[in-house]
Every structure is written in C-alpha cells, then in structure tokens.
Amino acid sequence: MRNIAFLALNVIADSFRKKIFYVVFLFGLAMLAPSPLLPSFELGLQLEFLRDVSLSLTSLFGAVLAVIVAVAQLPVEIEKKTIYNILSKPVSRLEYYVGKFLGVIATLAIILIVMGIEIILLIYFRLKTFSPIVFEGIFLVFLESCVIAGFCYFLTTFASIPVSVLAAIFFYVLCHVKTGYLYEKLVEDASGALRIIAWSVYYLIPNLENYNVSQQVGYGHGVPFGYVARVFSYALLFTALFIFLGYNVFRRKDL
Amino acid sequence: MDNVILLENIRKTFRSPMLRIKRTAISDLSLGVRENSIFGLLGPNGAGKTTTLKVILGLVSPDSGTGNVLGKPLGSKSTRARIGFLPEQPYFYGFMTAEKAMMFYGHLAGLDTETIRNRSEKLLSLVGLPIGSHLTLEKYSKGMLQRFGIAQALLNDPDLVIMDEPSSGLDPVGQKEIREIIISLKERGKTVFLSSHQLSEVESVCDSVSIINSGRAVAQGQLDDLLEVKGVSLVTFTGESERAQKVFSPLARKVHTENGKTHVEVDADKVYEIITSGKELGLYLQTVGPFRKTLEDLFMEIVRGQEI
Numbered sequence: 001m002r003n004i005a006f007l008a009l010n011v012i013a014d015s016f017r018k019k020i021f022y023v024v025f026l027f028g029l030a031m032l033a034p035s036p037l038l039p040s041f042e043l044g045l046q047l048e049f050l051r052d053v054s055l056s057l058t059s060l061f062g063a064v065l066a067v068i069v070a071v072a073q074l075p076v077e078i079e080k081k082t083i084y085n086i087l088s089k090p091v092s093r094l095e096y097y098v099g100k101f102l103g104v105i106a107t108l109a110i111i112l113i114v115m116g117i118e119i120i121l122l123i124y125f126r127l128k129t130f131s132p133i134v135f136e137g138i139f140l141v142f143l144e145s146c147v148i149a150g151f152c153y154f155l156t157t158f159a160s161i162p163v164s165v166l167a168a169i170f171f172y173v174l175c176h177v178k179t180g181y182l183y184e185k186l187v188e189d190a191s192g193a194l195r196i197i198a199w200s201v202y203y204l205i206p207n208l209e210n211y212n213v214s215q216q217v218g219y220g221h222g223v224p225f226g227y228v229a230r231v232f233s234y235a236l237l238f239t240a241l242f243i244f245l246g247y248n249v250f251r252r253k254d255l
Numbered sequence: 256m257d258n259v260i261l262l263e264n265i266r267k268t269f270r271s272p273m274l275r276i277k278r279t280a281i282s283d284l285s286l287g288v289r290e291n292s293i294f295g296l297l298g299p300n301g302a303g304k305t306t307t308l309k310v311i312l313g314l315v316s317p318d319s320g321t322g323n324v325l326g327k328p329l330g331s332k333s334t335r336a337r338i339g340f341l342p343e344q345p346y347f348y349g350f351m352t353a354e355k356a357m358m359f360y361g362h363l364a365g366l367d368t369e370t371i372r373n374r375s376e377k378l379l380s381l382v383g384l385p386i387g388s389h390l391t392l393e394k395y396s397k398g399m400l401q402r403f404g405i406a407q408a409l410l411n412d413p414d415l416v417i418m419d420e421p422s423s424g425l426d427p428v429g430q431k432e433i434r435e436i437i438i439s440l441k442e443r444g445k446t447v448f449l450s451s452h453q454l455s456e457v458e459s460v461c462d463s464v465s466i467i468n469s470g471r472a473v474a475q476g477q478l479d480d481l482l483e484v485k486g487v488s489l490v491t492f493t494g495e496s497e498r499a500q501k502v503f504s505p506l507a508r509k510v511h512t513e514n515g516k517t518h519v520e521v522d523a524d525k526v527y528e529i530i531t532s533g534k535e536l537g538l539y540l541q542t543v544g545p546f547r548k549t550l551e552d553l554f555m556e557i558v559r560g561q562e563i
Contacts, residue, residue: 002362002365003362003363006359006362006363007363010348010359013350014348014350017350080346081342081344081345081346082346082347082348084312084314084340084342084345085340085342085345085346085347085360085407086360086363087312087313087314088312088314088335088338088340088342088417089335089336089360089363089364089411090332090333090335090336090363090364090365091332091335091363092332252316254269254309254314254315254316255309255314255315
C-alpha cells in the first residue's frame, strides 16, 4: 500500500506540472465562465439552465481530461525510461499499475472538485443562490471519468498514444449512443446467433448515459441515493474490469 | 565465494508487433558473477547487453533458461530491495529536485524518511552534486543526471549494484571519480555488475568479464586469465640498440622500442636466450613476466573473429 500511495502522489504532482493539462483545464473553466451571459429567462429557469449547461460542459471536459491524464502514464514512462528506475526497486508491477491509476483518479477528482466549486460560485454570484446540489452531478461525472480513464489506461498497455486517444473517443461516443440507435441496430434488428452476439457486445459496453444527470440536477430534483449507489457499483465494476485486463497485459509486458 | 548472479542458457526473442518478425536478442547465454567482485559485460552495439541487464532485473522475461540473483529466482521483488540500478542515460521526473527525487526513490526502496535524508546528503556529496539546491532535474546537464543516477542507485545501500554505461556523459574527472566509487563499493564487500563500451574503464576496474556478441557469450572469465597469452612472456630491457631488431627477431614474436626501453614478446622457452642476447647488446634487463594483451586487443580479436 505504501508504494501505491507514493506512486499515486507522484502522478498527481506530475499531472499538475504538465502544460497541456492546464490548457485543457483553463479552457474548460473559460467555457463555464460565460454561462451567466446566457439568455435572461426568469430566475428559476436561469438556475435550471445554468446548472444543466455547466454540468454538461463539465462532463465533456471531465472525459477529455480523463483521456489526457490516463494516456500520459504508461507509454510516456516507457518512452522516457522513467519506469526502469521504479520497477528496479522493490515495487511489484501490480503496485505500479494500480498506484499510477489511483493517481489518475485522484487527479481527476481534484479537477472536478475545483470545477464544481467554480460552478457553485458562478451560480452564487449570478443568481445569489447557493446550489450544492451541483456536486451530486459532479460525482456522477467523476464516476464516468473513472470508467473512461480505466479504458484508456487499459488501451495504453498495448497501443500507442494516438491509437488509444482515437479508440477512447470512439468508446465515449459508443457508450453514449448505445441505449438509443445502437440498441435498435445491434440487438433488435439482429436475429439468431447474431442477436446473441450483439446482445453480449451490447452489455459489455458500459452505458455512460447513466451518468448524465444534468437535467435532473438542473431541475433541482437531485439524484436518489439508490440510483447513485447503483451507478457507483456499475462504474466500479467496469473500471475494475479494465484494470484487471490492463494489468494482465502489463504484467507480461517486456519493458 | 558464491555466485551473486547466475544465468543459465537464457534465450530471449522480441517480436515486431506489426510484421511478426522475430529478433533474437540473447541466445543461450550463461554467466556467473562472483560475490564481492566487479564484473564487466562487454559487447558491440546490439549484442544484447541491455537485454541481459533487463533479464537480471526482471524487466524482461526470458523465453527459456533459468537464473537467480542473490539466491532468488529472476524477477523476485524482495531481491530488488538489495539491488541498485543505474540505467543507461537515466531519465528522472524533471519536476523534482535531487533531494525530492531521492526521497521518492528511497521510499519506493522501502527506506524511512530519516534514513533517506541522511544517505541523500552523503551520496549527493559523494557524486559531486550540490545539496539543498532548488534546481530541478530537468535543468541538469547530462553529466549531472548521470551523477544523480549513481547516487539514487546507491541509496538503499545495495549488495549488488548494476550499472549500464556508468561513465556515459561524464568528463575525464567524472569518469575517474566513478571508477573510484566502483572500486570503493568492492572494498565495502559489494558486487558490481557493469555494462560498458569503455574498455579501458573495464580493464582498470573489473575482476572478470563476459564478452557477448550477437546475444551469445563468446569469452568469459577472470580478466587476468583472458588477457594473459599462454606460453608467451614479455621481456623488457632498459636501453635501446640499433642491432636489437636484427638480433631478437629470429627468436622473438615481436620486438619494439618505446621511451628508451626495448620490449620483446617471446615464447616462454626462449626467454633465457633473449636475456643472454640482450646482455651481449649492452641492454639492462628490467622485467620478465607473462605477456598480457590489452582488453581492446581481446575485444577486437573476438568481435572481428580474427586472431592477432
């Protein structure tokens, strides 16, 4: 556990030193900033609209940052050879792999907390109302980011950075459209063995629409605890699956 | 003395991911490194030196063959607590200062903060790096990074130190300092395994060597045994004579004069005749001993597959 903690802390420190990271992070904040300038509805509608749009933007930037932080780990460490100085110490590959990933997750958590605070402050200064409900949505955005980061991290155990980024974008889109168009095309229109395969593939892809609660939060309804617990388990399951698969590739990898 | 490193019939091939072409990096490699010795691994570029180091450290798994390091199988985590490693052209996290990096690597080596702090000061001073500097590693020169790499490799007071090109990027003063560190490690009972292109460095510090070419060990043993030419002696006289070449040549393998001395390489059974002839020429006998070739001669002879 000690090694995992040191490695995770190192990822956080390293991530916050990267320029590309700040460019995307500041771009995300800049996108949120003009939200108060959006159309002047009546007060209640403005609040709903502001919370909805801010959360949707945070979700998008959470996904982009998850990809950026996750792909910047293994391939960069191997290319720069910094991995040799770590794995030549009494550090197992499991500790290394999990430690780095926990660092990625912690980095994303810090960023999303900062973005959440900014949304609350924006709403407060614009509409003079305190809106902590935003953090219910931010938590689900964080869970979605964990799944995307887990997938990217798994990909980088065998694919290059450009391939991993492209595959991650495809994965993100696929996971958001699967319940609508994809379900009809893949499962309902298929027949026989193809239908079984399509059904299996369908359920192997996580449904990231589960984490889109910007409208509920926007309306101020909040997210029921039972639902949060369910999607938390769902995210945990998929993230753990990706980590398990990734580790099994990484532990056999010649460095 | 026991073998600290023992590799037996190690084979490693790498497969090109796209073309599925196999490339053999190490083929049937066996070697043993004695405790409390300095061992040199030599070979031309692409001979398999770095792959051998990676196999020893468990960074690469061999396709076949067996081995152990410090009495444990290859890749054992607990063994790595007793190993210090300096990679070739080491890279570190550029955002850290030397002290912070030492703290990070020390913690990963299982050391406590106080021990790391004490050892860091001593080691950074030993390799000639400033203590308490706010300079981050990304601003270090190549030579400074190499010095830092050596310091971090010694942080856990390892029993076995593995160094890939330890003098790379260092000026002559730095190279001499590193040689002194390597020798001092042996004096403290440590074992040093180094891979190097610098034959003079290896010759001056190593007890034994292994020369590998195309992934195979082509020569291996104690340096003295490898460099000594069996049955050939070197007779050295003080003084020069114009007739020396003519008189010695029928008896000797090679005669040359240098800095007022005459050196004669001769078969051991003809040493007495050479000494007698030297006296007749008015030369003064200085030394008689076994003839040693240089490591460079041996290396070139083996790598080119030619007899000198």
